[in-house]
Amino acid sequence: MRIIVATCSAEYSGRLNASLPYAKRVILIKADCSCLIFSELGSYKPLNWMAAPCTLKERDLSADEAERSEAIDVNDEGHTPCKILDVHAQKSSDVLTVKLYDVEYDISSDLGLDPGLVKEGVEDQLQRYLAEQIERIGQGSRLVRREYPTAIGPVDIMAVDSEGHNVAIEIKRHGGIDGVEQLTRYCELLNRDPLLTPVRGIFAAQTISPQARTLAEDRGFECLILDYDEMKGTENSDLTLF
Amino acid sequence: MRIIVATCSAEYSGRLNASLPYAKRVILIKADCSCLIFSELGSYKPLNWMAAPCTLKERDLSADEAERSEAIDVNDEGHTPCKILDVHAQKSSDVLTVKLYDVEYDISSDLGLDPGLVKEGVEDQLQRYLAEQIERIGQGSRLVRREYPTAIGPVDIMAVDSEGHNVAIEIKRHGGIDGVEQLTRYCELLNRDPLLTPVRGIFAAQTISPQARTLAEDRGFECLILDYDEMKGTENSDLTLF
DNA sequence: GACTTGAGTTGGTTA
DNA sequence: TAACCAAGTCAAGTC
Numbered sequence: 001m002r003i004i005v006a007t008c009s010a011e012y013s014g015r016l017n018a019s020l021p022y023a024k025r026v027i028l029i030k031a032d033c034s035c036l037i038f039s040e041l042g043s044y045k046p047l048n049w050m051a052a053p054c055t056l057k058e059r060d061l062s063a064d065e066a067e068r069s070e071a072i073d074v075n076d077e078g079h080t081p082c083k084i085l086d087v088h089a090q091k092s093s094d095v096l097t098v099k100l101y102d103v104e105y106d107i108s109s110d111l112g113l114d115p116g117l118v119k120e121g122v123e124d125q126l127q128r129y130l131a132e133q134i135e136r137i138g139q140g141s142r143l144v145r146r147e148y149p150t151a152i153g154p155v156d157i158m159a160v161d162s163e164g165h166n167v168a169i170e171i172k173r174h175g176g177i178d179g180v181e182q183l184t185r186y187c188e189l190l191n192r193d194p195l196l197t198p199v200r201g202i203f204a205a206q207t208i209s210p211q212a213r214t215l216a217e218d219r220g221f222e223c224l225i226l227d228y229d230e231m232k233g234t235e236n237s238d239l240t241l242f
Numbered sequence: 243m244r245i246i247v248a249t250c251s252a253e254y255s256g257r258l259n260a261s262l263p264y265a266k267r268v269i270l271i272k273a274d275c276s277c278l279i280f281s282e283l284g285s286y287k288p289l290n291w292m293a294a295p296c297t298l299k300e301r302d303l304s305a306d307e308a309e310r311s312e313a314i315d316v317n318d319e320g321h322t323p324c325k326i327l328d329v330h331a332q333k334s335s336d337v338l339t340v341k342l343y344d345v346e347y348d349i350s351s352d353l354g355l356d357p358g359l360v361k362e363g364v365e366d367q368l369q370r371y372l373a374e375q376i377e378r379i380g381q382g383s384r385l386v387r388r389e390y391p392t393a394i395g396p397v398d399i400m401a402v403d404s405e406g407h408n409v410a411i412e413i414k415r416h417g418g419i420d421g422v423e424q425l426t427r428y429c430e431l432l433n434r435d436p437l438l439t440p441v442r443g444i445f446a447a448q449t450i451s452p453q454a455r456t457l458a459e460d461r462g463f464e465c466l467i468l469d470y471d472e473m474k475g476t477e478n479s480d481l482t483l484f
Numbered sequence: 485g486a487c488t489t490g491a492g493t494t495g496g497t498t499a
Numbered sequence: 500t501a502a503c504c505a506a507g508t509c510a511a512g513t514c
Binding site: 048209 | 501502503504506507508509
C-alpha cells in the first residue's frame with residue numbers, strides 16, 4: 001500500500017466523466033495498482049477511484065520544465081504539477097488521471113495478505129428465526145421448508161396455516177416494491193399448481209415502505225413486520241426452557 | 243485526516259457483527275471521527291468502518307501493564323495491544339473497536355474543505371438524449387414529455403408513434419428484471435385509461451440482461467439498446483448543422 | 485463466466 | 500424530514 005497526502009486534481013473517464021478540482025487529499029494505491037482518492041467528505045466511498053485490474057504509470061515532471069508547463073490546464077488555478085499518475089483499467093478504456101502538486105507525504109508499506117472479514121447475521125438470520133418461530137404468521141401454522149424450490153427460484157419460506165392452506169413468505173430486511181413483485185411471481189406460479197392452490201402470500205420485513213405495503217395489500221398479501229431483537233430474544237428464551 | 247499504518251484487530255457490532263483478525267492494515271480517521279480500515283483486498287470499500295456522526299475514544303495502554311494484559315483476547319495470537327480505538331455511533335448502538343499493536347505510521351494532515359466531485363453522464367443523460375432523439379424508437383415518433391407523471395410514479399418518457407399510439411419508455415443504464423416489472427406496472431395503469439389505450443411499452447437501456455429481454459418480449463415490450471457515445475455524437479452533429 | 489440478489493449499501497432528489 | 504431511486508455501485512452465490 002502506498003499512501004500519498006498531496007494537493008491534487010483528478011479526471012476520471014469511463015462509464016461517466018468526473019473531475020476533481022485542485023485540493024488537498026489522501027490517495028491510497030494498493031498492491032494491485034487500484035487507486036482511491038479521499039477527502040474529509042462523505043462516508044467510506046472515495047471521491048474517485050480506479051478498480052483493479054489496472055496499470056499505473058507515474059510521470060515525474062520535476063526535470064522537464066517544458067513538459068511540466070504543458071501539463072498545466074485550466075483547472076489547476078495557476079499551480080504547477082510535479083507528478084502525474086495515469087491509471088488505466090485493463091478490461092476497458094477507463095482512465096483515472098491524477099495530477100500531484102505539493103506532496104506532503106508519500107509513504108509505502110507492504111501490508112501482506114489479509115485474513116479477511118468474518119461476518120455474522122443478516123437476512124439469512126431473519127429467515128432462520130421466522131422458520132423457528134413460524135407461529136408469528138398465525139397460531140397453528142407449520143413450517144414446510146426454507147428455500148422452497150420453484151422453477152423461478154426458491155421461496156424464502158413455505159408454510160401451512162391452521163386451515164391447511166399453503167403460505168408463501170418473502171423475507172426482506174427492508175421491504176420495497178421489487179420484493180412485492182418477487183412474491184407476486186411466486187404466488188402466481190404456485191397457484192397454477194392444483195395440488196398447492198390456494199397459496200396465500202406474506203410479505204415479511206423489518207421495515208416496509210408505504211408504496212410496497214400499498215401494493216402488497218392491493219394484491220391480497222399480508223404484511224408482517226419482523227422485530228429482529230424480539231425474535232432473537234424469543235430464540236434465547238426458547239433455549240432457556242430446556 | 244489521520245492516517246495510521248499498524249498491525250491491528252477489529253470488532254464491529256451493529257446491524258451485523260463482524261471481526262477482523264490480527265493483520266497489518268491502513269486506518270483512516272476523518273475530521274468527523276468516521277473511521278475506515280483498509281487492506282490490500284477488495285475494491286474501494288473498506289474491510290470495516292464507522293460512519294459519521296460518531297465519537298472516538300482513544301486509550302493508550304503503554305503505561306498500564308495490568309490494563310494492557312486484560313486487553314489481550316483470544317484473537318490476538320499472543321500479541322499485546324498498545325492502543326485501543328473505540329468508535330461509537332451517535333444515533334445507534336453501533337460500535338467499532340480497533341486494537342493497535344505495532345504502529346508503523348501515525349500521521350495527521352488537515353485536508354480542509356473539498357470542492358467535491360463534478361459528474362457528467364448517467365441515466366439522466368440517457369433520458370435527455372433519447373428525448374431529443376425520439377425518432378430512435380421509430381420514424382415519425384414525437385415526444386410527449388419526460389418524467390410523465392402517474393399515480394405510481396413518473397414514466398421516464400412518454401411519446402406518440404407515427405400511428406398516433408402512445409408509447410411508454412422505461413430507461414435504465416442496465417436493464418434487469420425489475421426494470422421490466424416497472425414498465426409492466428406503468429403500462430398496466432396507463433392502459434386502464436380509455437383516453438390513452440393502447441399504450442405500447444419500450445424497454446431502453448445500454449445493456450439488457452437476457453432474462454430481462456425474454457421477460458420484456460414475452461410481455462409484448464420492445465427492447466431498445468442505447469449507445470451513449472452514438473447518441474452524444476448525434477447531439478453534436480445536430481449542433482453543427484446550425 | 486454470466487446473471488441475480490443483497491448490502492452495516494451510499495448518495496441525491498423530491499414531495 | 501421521509502421515501503424513493505440510481506450507482507463508475509461491490510461482492511457473493513448460483514447456474
